[in-house]
Amino acid sequence: MSEPILQVRDLVKHFPVQQGIVFKKTIGHVRAVDGVSFDLNRGETLGIVGESGCGKSTLAQVLMRLEQPTSGSALFEGVDMFGKKSASQLRQLRRDMQIVLQDPYTSLNPRKTVGDIVGEPFEIHPEVAPKGDRQRRVQELLDIVGLNPEHVRRYPHQFSGGQRQRIGIARALALKPKVIVCDEPVSALDVSIQAQVMNLLGDLQSEFGLSYIFIAHDLGVVRHLSDRVGVMYLGKMVENGTEDQIYEHPQHPYTQALLSSVPVPDPSVRDRREAIRLTGDVPSPANPPSGCRFRTRCWKAQDICAEQEPELAVRRDGGRIDLELAEGHPSACHFAERHDHVVS
Numbered sequence: 290m291s292e293p294i295l296q297v298r299d300l301v302k303h304f305p306v307q308q309g310i311v312f313k314k315t316i317g318h319v320r321a322v323d324g325v326s327f328d329l330n331r332g333e334t335l336g337i338v339g340e341s342g343c344g345k346s347t348l349a350q351v352l353m354r355l356e357q358p359t360s361g362s363a364l365f366e367g368v369d370m371f372g373k374k375s376a377s378q379l380r381q382l383r384r385d386m387q388i389v390l391q392d393p394y395t396s397l398n399p400r401k402t403v404g405d406i407v408g409e410p411f412e413i414h415p416e417v418a419p420k421g422d423r424q425r426r427v428q429e430l431l432d433i434v435g436l437n438p439e440h441v442r443r444y445p446h447q448f449s450g451g452q453r454q455r456i457g458i459a460r461a462l463a464l465k466p467k468v469i470v471c472d473e474p475v476s477a478l479d480v481s482i483q484a485q486v487m488n489l490l491g492d493l494q495s496e497f498g499l500s501y502i503f504i505a506h507d508l509g510v511v512r513h514l515s516d517r518v519g520v521m522y523l524g525k526m527v528e529n530g531t532e533d534q535i536y537e538h539p540q541h542p543y544t545q546a547l548l549s550s551v552p553v554p555d556p557s558v559r560d561r562r563e564a565i566r567l568t569g570d571v572p573s574p575a576n577p578p579s580g581c582r583f584r585t586r587c588w589k590a591q592d593i594c595a596e597q598e599p600e601l602a603v604r605r606d607g608g609r610i611d612l613e614l615a616e617g618h619p620s621a622c623h624f625a626e627r628h629d630h631v632v633s
């Protein structure tokens with residue numbers, strides 16, 4: 290059984306919606322992340338998937354402590370991430386978790402050399418690499434991500450999109466983190482380049498024992514890298530399972546709909562799979578539907594779905610409900626199949 294490195298419970302991030310120019314009045318809240326729970330096991334990848342606007346980047350920002358959570362908790366190696374901490378605990382946490390962002394065109398400072406960009410974390414954490422050793426460390430990092438170490442004095446515009454994403458990955462690796470949050474790192478890249486960057490991330494994971502949270506809007510992208518996948522809809526986690534559970538036995542209608550839009554090369558699999566087309570847009574997170582948030586787009590919806598919010602839970606034969614985020618296959622649907630595919 291794997292051990293969780295990160296345990297997130299009931300995480301909430303609401304953004305106030307304000308009106309007025311001088312006297313701002315809060316007239317509502319965008320419920321970007323609205324009670325998300327999951328475990329990330331050490332050395333594994335948790336894919337997080339959902340359409341645009343479902344709260345994935347907000348979740349990433351809160352986990353990186355770039356945004357304060359409204360409520361909820363997260364334990365990193367058993368230590369409360371959002372509670373009061375000593376300065377040294379904070380520094381360590383900042384080293385241990387790093388982020389790689391989607392857009393390699395805007396996330397790198399165009400006026401800095403690649404060497405300065407990749408070496409920047411050492412300015413903030415000089416204890417990781419003494420000054421005399423930094424140049425060598427930066428070149429080593431470039432080499433690790435498949436870039437030419439001699440290009441250390443070049444500028445970001447002298448690199449292709451895929452190479453720039455490698456620069457972003459090298460910078461994320463500089464402080465030897467334990468967890469890397471990848472927020473759609475390949476979504477802006479050509480399909481042919483996506484696989485190369487995904488392979489690099491996979492290699493780095495085995496080499497350094499990294500744990501990843503890998504965010505994407507498409508279930509197809511995360512499949513090969515993910516040990517587990519969490520599906521998000523409108524600020525909620527609606528299903529969470531192993532790669533096999535999610536792709537072979539999806540329980541939540543939203544997951545089934547997302548899966549049906551993933552291209553399948555094998556015609557026999559394609560024929561067996563129901564074609565489900567998601568219609569309409571994601572409703573506004575400032576005013577989500579009552580009960581189950583997916584009900585306005587769901588073909589299974591009944592009266593109960595508008596009245597009662599289904600909780601994310603494993604439903605066993607006897608109706609017992611549990612959370613089991615590290616090993617089980619919980620889903621949040623009143624009409625999810627009432628059985629569990631337990632993996633050993």
Ligand SMILES: Nc1ncnc2c1ncn2[C@@H]1O[C@H](COP(=O)(O)OP(=O)(O)O)[C@@H](O)[C@H]1O
Binds near residue numbers: 320340342343344345
């Ligand atoms: N700083 C912010 N202030 C107000 N609303 C925000 C802010 N950041 C994100 N949102 C809103 O939160 C919702 C979720 O956004 P986001 O986390 O970026 O979703 P995703 O990454 O899944 O596309 C969206 O409705 C977005 O407009």
Ligand SMILES: [Mg+2]
Binds near residue numbers: 345346347473
């Ligand atoms: Mg996003």
